[in-house]
Amino acid sequence: MIKIIKEVKVYAPEYLGIKDVVLVGNKICSIGDNLEVTQNNAVAVDIIHGKGKILTPGFIDNHVHIIGGGGEGGFRTRTPEIKLTDITTAGITTVVGCLGTDGITRNMMSLLAKARSLEEDGITTFIYSGSYRIPVTTITGDVSKDLIAIDKVIGVGEIAISDHRSSQPTIDELKKLAADARVSGILSGKAGIVNIHVGDGDSMIDVLTEIVENTEIPYTQFIPTHMNRNARLFEAAIKYAKSGGFIDFTTSSDPVFWEEGEVKVSKGLKKCYEAGVSENNITLSSDGQGSLPMFNENKEFAGLQVGKVSSLFEEIRDAVIDENLPLEKVLKTVTSNPATLLKLNGKGRIKEGYDADVVLLNEKDLTIHTVIAKGQIVVENKEIKVFGTFE
Numbered sequence: 001m002i003k004i005i006k007e008v009k010v011y012a013p014e015y016l017g018i019k020d021v022v023l024v025g026n027k028i029c030s031i032g033d034n035l036e037v038t039q040n041n042a043v044a045v046d047i048i049h050g051k052g053k054i055l056t057p058g059f060i061d062n063h064v065h066i067i068g069g070g071g072e073g074g075f076r077t078r079t080p081e082i083k084l085t086d087i088t089t090a091g092i093t094t095v096v097g098c099l100g101t102d103g104i105t106r107n108m109m110s111l112l113a114k115a116r117s118l119e120e121d122g123i124t125t126f127i128y129s130g131s132y133r134i135p136v137t138t139i140t141g142d143v144s145k146d147l148i149a150i151d152k153v154i155g156v157g158e159i160a161i162s163d164h165r166s167s168q169p170t171i172d173e174l175k176k177l178a179a180d181a182r183v184s185g186i187l188s189g190k191a192g193i194v195n196i197h198v199g200d201g202d203s204m205i206d207v208l209t210e211i212v213e214n215t216e217i218p219y220t221q222f223i224p225t226h227m228n229r230n231a232r233l234f235e236a237a238i239k240y241a242k243s244g245g246f247i248d249f250t251t252s253s254d255p256v257f258w259e260e261g262e263v264k265v266s267k268g269l270k271k272c273y274e275a276g277v278s279e280n281n282i283t284l285s286s287d288g289q290g291s292l293p294m295f296n297e298n299k300e301f302a303g304l305q306v307g308k309v310s311s312l313f314e315e316i317r318d319a320v321i322d323e324n325l326p327l328e329k330v331l332k333t334v335t336s337n338p339a340t341l342l343k344l345n346g347k348g349r350i351k352e353g354y355d356a357d358v359v360l361l362n363e364k365d366l367t368i369h370t371v372i373a374k375g376q377i378v379v380e381n382k383e384i385k386v387f388g389t390f391e
């Protein structure tokens, strides 16, 4: 199947102008002016009119509890697994699955099976080995073997620090884990990234700064997430990023969290850019299907909400519409930045030879019009075209 998207405004994420984009099979084949693909009797040609539309890379969500998470309020608060169409209708074509607080009843084999299920349904998936705690829960029994032997494993996470729910890891445990992830990443051509869950604790990301400053492990080994969860941590995030670190903001939220000091991502992006943080050092992730628990001052459970992958693009949209930030800048946070940091080859850019993961937005209201994953139209003109097996 050949698709040609005619006269569309292309954000690759940098703005390329009004172009024709040709997709052949699951690859981006060409980007140019006045391209022609003649109808023929061998291969179907699907012409998509791009006037009034914006074409972007498919969004990458680097932190999704694809088999569900939660449980912080007991068994009845375990959150549900994700559905394929939750992901595709959000414009997301690549997800990285993870475990969270509960790495005991939730396990790596289920995480891998769900990632494979979503891949069979048409999107691209990867996973982190592990959960909040160290020692890390793995598939093979060894973090390095997971990274080297299992294609979908690209790193470890979400490893919790500065949180009453963490395993209270020592700096040595974190150093060794990052070292193992780094070396096995190098040996397998992967990022070996360490996705760090940062809680509300006072020590924030001090341990990461100490590791980077006192060992040969670089900033690129870590992606600390939830860095917008409170105002103090947000300020530390800016400082860390300006020293060369990479920071990830969680888009799932609720107005009640904003009242309690969490920084709304669209506003946080504006503050980061104003503070001189490089647009290349910020990623967004949704924490979709993860729990958003609330604890009172005695650290007692006080209710929870469920993260939504749809929040990922909603914050991008708010950043452009409400904060007047340039689309080509904020779009990097869910396309080329995670693709680069997590070494997701062929992802996150509109470039010849890259995967045919594409989103078409309505230019007038920046809503999602069409989503193409690995060359297959999964959403067309807001209508779902591909459902998960049991949807």
Ligand SMILES: CC(C)C[C@H](NC(=O)C[C@H](N)C(=O)O)C(=O)O
Residues within 6 Å of the ligand: 065, 068, 069, 070, 071, 079, 099, 100, 101, 102, 197, 199, 226, 229, 250, 287, 289, 290, 291, 292, 293
């Ligand atoms: C950033 C805040 C609001 C949410 C954050 N979510 C997780 O870490 C995932 C969750 N614990 C799970 O295992 O499902 C949190 O709990 O601190």
Ligand SMILES: [Zn+2]
Residues within 6 Å of the ligand: 100, 158, 197, 198, 226
């Ligand atoms: Zn977390």
Ligand SMILES: [Zn+2]
Residues within 6 Å of the ligand: 063, 065, 098, 100, 158, 287, 290
């Ligand atoms: Zn999470």
